[in-house]
Amino acid sequence: MSTPPDKKDPVAERRILTPGSNLNPRREFLRTAALFTGTVAALGGGLEVLTRRPGAGSAEAQGTDFVRPARPLGPYDTQEAVTSYQQATTYNNFYEFGTDKSDPARLAGSLKPRPWTVRIDGEVKKPQTVDIDTLQSWFPLEDRIYRMRCVEGWSMVMPWLGFPLAGLIRRLEPTGKAKYVQFTALLDTKQFPGQRSNVLDWPYVEGLRLDEALHPLAFMAVGLHGKVLPGQSGAPLRLVVPWKYGFKSIKSIVKITLTEKQPQTTWALAAPGEYGFYANVNPAVPHPRWSQATERRIGELGRRKTLPFNGYADQVAGLYAGMDLRKFF
Numbered sequence: 315m316s317t318p319p320d321k322k323d324p325v326a327e328r329r330i331l332t333p334g335s336n337l338n339p340r341r342e343f344l345r346t347a348a349l350f351t352g353t354v355a356a357l358g359g360g361l362e363v364l365t366r367r368p369g370a371g372s373a374e375a376q377g378t379d380f381v382r383p384a385r386p387l388g389p390y391d392t393q394e395a396v397t398s399y400q401q402a403t404t405y406n407n408f409y410e411f412g413t414d415k416s417d418p419a420r421l422a423g424s425l426k427p428r429p430w431t432v433r434i435d436g437e438v439k440k441p442q443t444v445d446i447d448t449l450q451s452w453f454p455l456e457d458r459i460y461r462m463r464c465v466e467g468w469s470m471v472m473p474w475l476g477f478p479l480a481g482l483i484r485r486l487e488p489t490g491k492a493k494y495v496q497f498t499a500l501l502d503t504k505q506f507p508g509q510r511s512n513v514l515d516w517p518y519v520e521g522l523r524l525d526e527a528l529h530p531l532a533f534m535a536v537g538l539h540g541k542v543l544p545g546q547s548g549a550p551l552r553l554v555v556p557w558k559y560g561f562k563s564i565k566s567i568v569k570i571t572l573t574e575k576q577p578q579t580t581w582a583l584a585a586p587g588e589y590g591f592y593a594n595v596n597p598a599v600p601h602p603r604w605s606q607a608t609e610r611r612i613g614e615l616g617r618r619k620t621l622p623f624n625g626y627a628d629q630v631a632g633l634y635a636g637m638d639l640r641k642f643f
């Protein structure tokens with residue numbers, strides 16, 4: 315993941331952070347980590363640039379578009395300008411394909427989103443393995459236009475298609491012991507060339523507290539911009555939690571496990587001092603190596619202020635009443 319750090323003198327900062335051509339503080343961490351684990355060769359250089367590659371990726375090749383009627387904005391939609399499909403699908407974080415923003419679009423053709431099953435287990439009354447099309451057929455598809463803020467300091471506005479996570483959780487009937495939900499992404503080095511490097515512990519895992527998962531904003535996406543979700547965006551099923559940093563929104567999910575204990579999560583495992591379990595967007599709590607006060611909206615010039623809980627504070631702040639959000643970051 316990468317971000318231009320929000321510092322007064324970006325050029326000087328670049329010199330400090332980026333020996334060679336690396337302007338990517340997170341990659342810088344990984345590079346350091348890789349030196350310890352001997353995987354430095356896996357990490358390419360390259361400045362963070364917005365790659366615009368017409369026809370990049372395999373979105374159009376991956377299935378029929380959803381036919382959506384024009385509709386008025388719903389209660390969960392932002393009115394902000396939507397990021398174009400081109401930008402949203404050529405500038406991605408999906409380390410299973412590689413660490414560069416352009417890797418997912420370039421390599422997503424190797425991901426086969428059908429056939430696909432999702433294992434549901436743990437503290438549920440109905441553990442089962444369900445085909446993605448069956449799972450999807452359980453719910454009417456809804457549109458949600460959400461802001462998405464990456465921990466690296468950039469953001470987008472994404473028009474998702476999918477269904478509320480709460481509906482899925484309720485259908486599975488959690489037992490009285492269920493307190494958390496863990497999500498696991500596909501592990502397959504044939505489909506995910508990036509998994510041949512140990513840049514992260516695979517598979518990618520994420521988690522939510524059960525009450526967070528039941529919040530009406532927590533969403534399972536199967537489409538984007540009225541189209542079937544392309545590989546680089548997390549086909550065929552991804553989580554979207556708009557008030558948290560983007561790394562919580564795990565892509566290409568194959569397993570959902572309800573647990574009694576707080577599950578491990580990939581970025582907290584990789585760098586526990588930098589990424590926590592909660593990862594709520596919080597401009598008041600800087601990342602140890604850069605400020606989170608502002609963000610660069612992809613497609614815009616300049617930077618804008620980052621809002622607490624990514625602008626969803628009215629809806630979600632109550633979930634964290636009484637918690638020290640510096641401690642539970």
Ligand code: MTE
Nearest residue numbers: 406407408409464499518560561563564565
């Ligand atoms: N999910 C998986 N499986 N692997 C990843 O590397 N990256 C995360 C998240 N989900 C990631 C993932 C990060 S860091 C971000 S910011 C978002 O996906 C990016 O989503 P986008 O590429 O659709 O904008």
